[in-house]
Amino acid sequence: MPMEKLPSIDPAGSRVSDMELLSNALAYAAVPDKYVFPPEKRPYAFLDDASSDVALPVIDLHRAALSDHRHQVAAEIIRAGKEFGFFQVVNHGVEEGVVRGFREAAAELFALPAEEKLPYCSDDQSRPFRLASSTSYDRSQTRYWRDYLKLSCHPVSDELVRHWPAKPATFRSSLAEYAAAVHDLAQTLLSLIAEGLGLPDGFFAGDLSGGDTQMNVNYYPPCPDPSVTLGLLPHCDRHLLTVLSQGDVAGLQAKHGGRWLLVRPVPGAFVINFGHQMEIVTNGVLASVEHRAVTNSAAARMSVATLVMPTMDCRIGPAPEMVSEASPTRFRSFVFSEFMEAYSATAASREDVLESFRLDRSPAATA
Numbered sequence: 001m002p003m004e005k006l007p008s009i010d011p012a013g014s015r016v017s018d019m020e021l022l023s024n025a026l027a028y029a030a031v032p033d034k035y036v037f038p039p040e041k042r043p044y045a046f047l048d049d050a051s052s053d054v055a056l057p058v059i060d061l062h063r064a065a066l067s068d069h070r071h072q073v074a075a076e077i078i079r080a081g082k083e084f085g086f087f088q089v090v091n092h093g094v095e096e097g098v099v100r101g102f103r104e105a106a107a108e109l110f111a112l113p114a115e116e117k118l119p120y121c122s123d124d125q126s127r128p129f130r131l132a133s134s135t136s137y138d139r140s141q142t143r144y145w146r147d148y149l150k151l152s153c154h155p156v157s158d159e160l161v162r163h164w165p166a167k168p169a170t171f172r173s174s175l176a177e178y179a180a181a182v183h184d185l186a187q188t189l190l191s192l193i194a195e196g197l198g199l200p201d202g203f204f205a206g207d208l209s210g211g212d213t214q215m216n217v218n219y220y221p222p223c224p225d226p227s228v229t230l231g232l233l234p235h236c237d238r239h240l241l242t243v244l245s246q247g248d249v250a251g252l253q254a255k256h257g258g259r260w261l262l263v264r265p266v267p268g269a270f271v272i273n274f275g276h277q278m279e280i281v282t283n284g285v286l287a288s289v290e291h292r293a294v295t296n297s298a299a300a301r302m303s304v305a306t307l308v309m310p311t312m313d314c315r316i317g318p319a320p321e322m323v324s325e326a327s328p329t330r331f332r333s334f335v336f337s338e339f340m341e342a343y344s345a346t347a348a349s350r351e352d353v354l355e356s357f358r359l360d361r362s363p364a365a366t367a
């Protein structure tokens with residue numbers, strides 16, 4: 001996939017606005033103090049650990065369309081899910097042009113002059129489309145080296161589209177097209193996951209995945225000192241499933257065996273990981289794994305995370321099929337909106353948020 005044009009730092013776009021967006025700024029010669037993490041929080045090991053023999057599985061979904069191979073692909077997904085909580089998919093059916101179209105439109109949006117972005121700048125989390133910087137989850141003083149769009153993208157309605165920017169001109173249409181294609185891919189993956197776990201067909205298809213699909217479009221400009229900054233805090237996703245396009249620039253790291261494993265970009269692939277709801281519904285079999293984004297000094301990076309959500313009133317708890325004498329129920333049941341509140345209150349920390357939903361509090365269960 002050709003490299004999209006990410007915003008260059010434009011002095012004309014550096015007008016002061018209420019919100020400090022990194023994408024508005026002049027080039028930084030040094031990292032401003034408020035982005036410098038204390039030593040214990042720095043990404044001490046930004047490893048593109050070429051020598052590491054651990055690599056995330058890359059699963060070819062094309063074979064899933066052939067009935068003889070479907071079960072094998074489902075089994076590969078479950079194996080990767082159990083071992084890493086993360087995997088990549090290729091031949092996934094989302095056309096390259098659809099991905100490129102939306103990525104280019106989003107990159108153009110970040111590159112707009114500050115005053116054109118200003119109407120969208122907001123920290124009000126109830127807005128269906130907004131632009132912000134750093135994160136709302138970490139209340140510490142240090143800022144993350146990241147601007148982001150946070151938006152609802154599916155199901156698409158005229159009312160929803162009215163909240164999306166009319167500029168760049170391709171933004172609305174390319175987003176609608178991308179969101180629909182990624183929604184279909186997510187449903188395919190959920191159906192393979194149900195099959196691989198021996199759950200009824202269509203298990204995830206109703207309220208569990210029927211909420212408003214949300215999207216984070218994360219923009220990380222080049223950073224003069226990646227060793228003291230972070231693009232995004234270590235976190236687990238709060239919903240069911242994430243489908244991420246990370247483009248060609250590395251930066252996503254997933255926790256594996258107590259270390260941070262770099263998720264190396266594979267051309268055209270989507271990175272898939274599980275949110276907390278998948279962990280709870282599967283009674284801990286498919287865990288939500290902690291991940292973060294690191295920065296780099298050479299190139300801007302943009303990632304597009306599509307977050308498949310339950311409906312707010314969906315009742316969630318371990319599926320009866322996932323519970324047995326050997327695997328007793330590990331989580332209590334709750335309504336999804338309750339989880340959303342707990343997640344915001346605990347600043348996305350994996351253990352803190354799960355704590356109030358766990359029945360089994362033995363340390364082994366938190367491994």
Ligand SMILES: O=C(O)CCC(=O)C(=O)O
Nearest residue numbers: 216218246252293303305
């Ligand atoms: O930038 C990335 O690769 C990670 C994004 C992410 O984890 C998120 O948006 O939840």
Ligand SMILES: [Fe+2]
Nearest residue numbers: 235236237291
């Ligand atoms: Fe995430």
